[in-house]
Amino acid sequence: xxxxxxxxxxxxxxxxxxxxxxxxxxxxxxxxxxxxxxxxxxxxxxxxxxxxxxxxxxxxxxxxxxxxxxxxxxxxxxxxxxxxxxxxxxxxxxxxxxxxxxxxxxxxx
Amino acid sequence: xxxxxxxxxxxxxxxxxxxxxxxxxxxxxxxxxxxxxxxxxxxxxxxxxxxxxxxxxxxxxxxxxxxxxxxxxxxxxxxxxxxxxxxxxxxxxxxxxxxxxxxxxxxxxxxxxxxxxxxxxxxxxxxxxxxxxxxxxxxxxxxxxxxxxxxxxxxxxxxxxxxxxxxxxxxxxxxxxxxxxxxxxxxxxxxxxxxxxxxxxxxxxxxxxxxxxxxxxxxxxxxxxxxxxxxxxxxxxxxxxxxxxxxxxxxxxxxxxxxxxxxxxxxxxxxxxxxxxxxxxxxxxxxxxxxxxxxxxxxxxxxxxxxxxxxxxxxxxxxxxxxxxxxxxxxxxxxxxxxxxxxxxxxxxxxxxxxxxxxxxxxxxxxxxxxxxxxxxxxxxxxxxxxxxxxxxxxxxxxxxxxxxxxxxxxxxxxxxxxxxxxxxxxxxxxxxxxxxxxxxxxxxxxxxxxxxxxxxxxxxxxxxxxxxxxxxxxxxxxxxxxxxxxxxxxxxxxxxxxxxxxxxxxxxxxxxxxxxxxxxxxxxxxxxxxxxxxxxxxxxxxxxxxxxxxxxxxxxxxxxxxxxxxxxxxxxxxxxxxxxxxxxxxxxxxxxxxxxxxxxxxxxxxxxxxxxxxxxxxxxxxxxxxxxxx
Numbered sequence: 001x002x003x004x005x006x007x008x009x010x011x012x013x014x015x016x017x018x019x020x021x022x023x024x025x026x027x028x029x030x031x032x033x034x035x036x037x038x039x040x041x042x043x044x045x046x047x048x049x050x051x052x053x054x055x056x057x058x059x060x061x062x063x064x065x066x067x068x069x070x071x072x073x074x075x076x077x078x079x080x081x082x083x084x085x086x087x088x089x090x091x092x093x094x095x096x097x098x099x100x101x102x103x104x105x106x107x108x109x
Numbered sequence: 110x111x112x113x114x115x116x117x118x119x120x121x122x123x124x125x126x127x128x129x130x131x132x133x134x135x136x137x138x139x140x141x142x143x144x145x146x147x148x149x150x151x152x153x154x155x156x157x158x159x160x161x162x163x164x165x166x167x168x169x170x171x172x173x174x175x176x177x178x179x180x181x182x183x184x185x186x187x188x189x190x191x192x193x194x195x196x197x198x199x200x201x202x203x204x205x206x207x208x209x210x211x212x213x214x215x216x217x218x219x220x221x222x223x224x225x226x227x228x229x230x231x232x233x234x235x236x237x238x239x240x241x242x243x244x245x246x247x248x249x250x251x252x253x254x255x256x257x258x259x260x261x262x263x264x265x266x267x268x269x270x271x272x273x274x275x276x277x278x279x280x281x282x283x284x285x286x287x288x289x290x291x292x293x294x295x296x297x298x299x300x301x302x303x304x305x306x307x308x309x310x311x312x313x314x315x316x317x318x319x320x321x322x323x324x325x326x327x328x329x330x331x332x333x334x335x336x337x338x339x340x341x342x343x344x345x346x347x348x349x350x351x352x353x354x355x356x357x358x359x360x361x362x363x364x365x366x367x368x369x370x371x372x373x374x375x376x377x378x379x380x381x382x383x384x385x386x387x388x389x390x391x392x393x394x395x396x397x398x399x400x401x402x403x404x405x406x407x408x409x410x411x412x413x414x415x416x417x418x419x420x421x422x423x424x425x426x427x428x429x430x431x432x433x434x435x436x437x438x439x440x441x442x443x444x445x446x447x448x449x450x451x452x453x454x455x456x457x458x459x460x461x462x463x464x465x466x467x468x469x470x471x472x473x474x475x476x477x478x479x480x481x482x483x484x485x486x487x488x489x490x491x492x493x494x495x496x497x498x499x500x501x502x503x504x505x506x507x508x509x510x511x512x513x514x515x516x517x518x519x520x521x522x523x524x525x526x527x528x529x530x531x532x533x534x535x536x537x538x539x540x541x542x543x544x545x546x547x548x549x550x551x552x553x554x555x556x557x558x559x560x561x562x563x564x565x566x567x568x569x570x571x572x573x574x575x576x577x578x579x580x581x582x583x584x585x586x587x588x589x590x591x592x593x594x595x596x597x598x599x600x601x602x603x604x605x606x607x608x609x610x611x612x613x614x615x616x617x618x619x620x621x622x623x624x625x626x627x628x629x630x631x632x633x634x635x636x637x638x639x640x641x642x643x644x645x646x647x648x649x650x651x652x653x654x655x656x657x658x659x660x661x662x663x664x665x666x667x668x669x670x671x672x673x674x675x676x677x678x679x680x681x682x683x684x685x686x687x688x689x690x691x692x693x694x695x696x697x698x699x700x701x702x703x704x705x706x707x708x709x710x711x712x713x714x715x716x717x718x719x720x721x722x723x724x725x726x727x728x729x730x731x732x733x734x735x736x737x738x739x740x
Contacts, residue, residue: 022722105715 006047013040027089027099031082038078042071110161111170111191116154117199118240120147124233132226140222141214144229148210148236152203155196162196163597171246171310178249185307190246194601197441198243198373201448205365206236208567212456213357215563216463228268232361235261239366243373248297248307251374255293255338258367259286265362266354278353285347289337296330303327313380313604325385331378332392335371340422341399341429346664349418356459359414363421364452369444372425375432376441376601383435383605393433393516397523400426402661404530408537409650409658412468413458416538420494421451423531427509430524435609436512437602438595442582443505445594449578450493450502453571457487460560460568461542465553470538474645475547479557482565484543486572491539493575495532496630501579507623508582514622525626532633537641544642586619 013036020033049067056063089099096103124147128140135143161167169192178185210232217228238257245251260283267279300307303323304315316324335341340348348368352359362368375382375392382388400423407419424447431440460483461476462468477484493500496507506528513520547554559565583591590596599606650658659665712723 018725022718022725025718101717104717 003047003051006043010040010044010047013037013043025100025102027092027101030101031085031089035078035082038074042074045071045074110157112172113154114158114170114172114189114191114244115174117151117158117203118237118244120150120154121233121237121240123147125230125237127230128226128233129230132223132230135222135226137218137222137225140226140229144233145207145210145214147233148203148207151236151240152200152207155199155203158191159196159200162191162193167193169310169600182305183301185247185249187250188246188308189244189250190309191244192601193598194373194376194441195243197445197598198369199240201369201445202236202239202243202365205448205452205571206239206361208570209357209361209365209452209456212360212459212564212567213355215561216357216459217355224268228265228355231261231264231268232358235265235361235366239370242370246309248300248309248312251377252290252293252297255334255370255374256290258338258370259283259290262286262351262362262367265358266351268354268358272353275353278347278350282347282351285344286337289334289344292330292333292337294334296327296334299323299327299330309377313378316381316384321385324381325387328378328381328385328388329391331374331381332388332395335374335429336395337371338374339368339371339425339429341371341395341425342402345399345403345422346667348422349415349660352412352414352418356414356455356462359418360452360455360459363418363455364448368421368425369448372428372432372440372444375429376437379432379437379602380604382432383608389433389435391433393430393513393520396426396429396431396433397520397527398426399423400430400527401523402426404527404534405657406660407534408530409654410534411471411658413461413470413473413538413542414455414468416470416534417451417454417458420454420531420535421447423527424451424494427506427524427527430513430520431509434509434512434516434520435605436509437605438582438592438598439505439508439512441598442594443502443509445581446493446501446505446575446578449571450490450500450575453486453490453568453575454494456564456568456571457483457490460564463560463564464557465549467549467553470541471645472549473542473547474545474549475543476557477543479547480559482559482568486568487543488539489572490575491535492634493579495535495634496528496626497532497634498627499576499579501575501577503627504579504582504584507626508584510626511584511619511622514618521622525629528626529629529633532630533637536634536637540638540641541645544638545645584619584623586616586623 017033017035017037017040020036021030024030024033045067049064050057053064092104093099124143127143128135132140169190172189172191174187174189176184177187210229213228213232217225220228235258238254238261240254241257242251242254245254263279263283266282267276270276270279297307300312303319304312306312306315337344348363351362354362382392403419403422403426407416407423410416410419424443428440428443428447431437431443460480461473464476464480464483465473467473489500493502496503498504510521510524510528513524547557549557582594585592649655656662712719
């Protein structure tokens with residue numbers, strides 16, 4: 001498949017993620033959108049890696065595997081980040097009885 | 110001995126520091142001893158160096174003390190140059206300076222202890238600066254001394270600073286000098302640009318290879334400096350006002366230091382002036398015009414010191430005439446004889462003022478019988494300045510006039526007319542002051558007395574010098590090879606003389622010229638003597654005399670065309686530009702910052718979404734820049 005399809009797909013996913021972060025007020029949905037953006041980037045990373053090493057693919061089945069390993073790392077870090085993020089959301093709910101980010105406007109002061 | 114030349118300025122500097130720093134602790138006698146002793150020590154060292162320098166085959170010695178400025182290829186050492194010219198000036202400065210110091214111990218004795226010490230420390234600093242000026246081996250060191258004497262003249266003219274007029278006179282002297290100094294400074298920069306050096310030796314060797322136009326520019330700028338320091342048109346008006354200072358200071362400024370600086374500088378740079386004929390003409394005409402103008406003003410002055418001040422300006426004009434026509438030896442000769450008789454005149458005037466506490470000659474008269482020593486020395490000085498043979502002024506003045514005649518007879522004619530006026534106003538001064546009847550109050554008559562020996566002894570020494578100093582330069586006409594001074598200074602002016610090489614007038618012309626100037630001087634003397642000894646002019650001058658008494662209204666003219674417009678301009682800047690432009694800009698900056706920060710603060714909403722949105726917009730802009738603008 002041409003690389004363009006991958007790029008369009010991941011740009012679409014990324015834009016959905018950005019729009020979600022910007023428009024939604026629910027912290028959990030924002031969080032999910034962030035994950036969406038991360039995964040859009042992951043997809044792009046793998047696609048580009050495959051494209052980059054296309055010439056070698058016939059000789060070496062493992063060509064372009066570096067990016068896939070990289071993506072795993074990103075997933076692991078994202079998982080760790082999710083655990084911290086969810087913990088923050090839990091704490092936020094305990095304090096404000098809401099997960100609406102617009103309540104968190106005290107940075108102004 | 111020449112290696113020890115740094116001692117010469119070091120002594121007065123030490124005297125300045127001691128007297129200046131310990132002025133509240135020392136007694137008057139200690140201050141006097143330090144003040145005079147340091148200058149005497151300098152004089153002794155100068156004398157030893159002079160004895161060295163007068164031997165045959167004496168080579169110029171440059172004493173490098175330390176590196177002063179080092180910037181890229183430009184190296185300016187703090188170096189002193191000992192040669193015939195600087196040694197001669199050393200002797201004049203320290204010798205006459207010492208006598209003036211001794212004189213001051215008595216003249217200033219009524220001052221309070223602290224001010225007495227302040228006076229002597231200034232005096233020592235003055236001598237120190239002048240010594241640096243003549244000793245420097247390059248134009249930058251000379252400039253240090255040049256500025257130093259300007260500062261000291263300011264300090265000493267304004268010595269009695271509580272009188273606002275004296276303070277103004279001091280400021281006037283300083284500002285006038287600054288105008289000239291600017292010319293000097295630009296000339297120095299130009300020299301660095303053209304010659305890559307400011308050392309005398311380098312500049313003078315390279316001078317012939319530089320285009321005449323550039324040399325003319327440099328020499329004219331240097332001459333602007335000289336007009337400031339040596340009181341020539343158009344910057345001469347500070348010198349008569351400098352009379353505000355104590356009388357010995359006037360003597361020091363007019364005789365030994367300060368005003369001779371310009372002559373020294375041009376004599377030192379003689380090769381550059383010889384190579385640019387235009388500048389020579391400018392120097393000669395300026396000198397001549399100054400001599401004539403100042404002499405006419407002196408005819409109608411009634412303040413004893415003012416007459417002498419204008420006579421100094423006039424005599425300095427003579428010296429510049431000498432420099433302009435290439436008679437460098439004559440100019441330096443006149444500096445020397447003038448130093449003696451003008452110091453003597455001022456100190457004599459000081460003695461009179463000390464006795465009478467009066468400066469207006471219309472209220473003097475008949476002092477002959479009260480102050481015999483002052484009277485006789487003053488008379489000798491008057492003969493010397495009038496150019497009566499065989500007094501010293503005759504020889505030096507005649508040498509300049511003879512050289513002027515060879516260059517252009519008109520110079521000679523104007524010079525002789527000035528000499529006639531000089532003789533006239535000097536003997537008007539003499540006759541009004543010392544002859545006739547005493548016109549002061551009875552109380553003054555009761556108190557008037559001959560001054561103490563600290564005043565009269567310097568007068569006597571200077572009188573002897575004023576009488577005999579001329580014999581170091583007897584003209585060729587009277588005896589062959591008897592012009593010792595010319596012989597002594599020949600290494601300095603050799604380069605210029607080679608270029609000038611005028612054939613020299615024959616004997617009979619020389620004698621005729623001398624005869625003319627002497628006869629005219631005698632006419633001036635006799636006329637003034639007979640006219641003023643019995644009935645001096647006491648009334649206010651009328652008609653043309655009034656213009657002269659008001660100094661051709663030059664001060665008023667300067668006031669109208671420079672001072673007042675400048676004041677008006679400053680007022681405009683103060684009232685309009687300062688208030689509505691500069692204040693507006695400064696306040697505007699503050700207000701803009703306050704207003705814009707108040708607006709930008711609204712961005713800080715605290716809404717997380719807002720922050721993220723801004724971040725995204727930022728990223729998008731960066732992308733757009735990356736894609737569309739940055740290729």
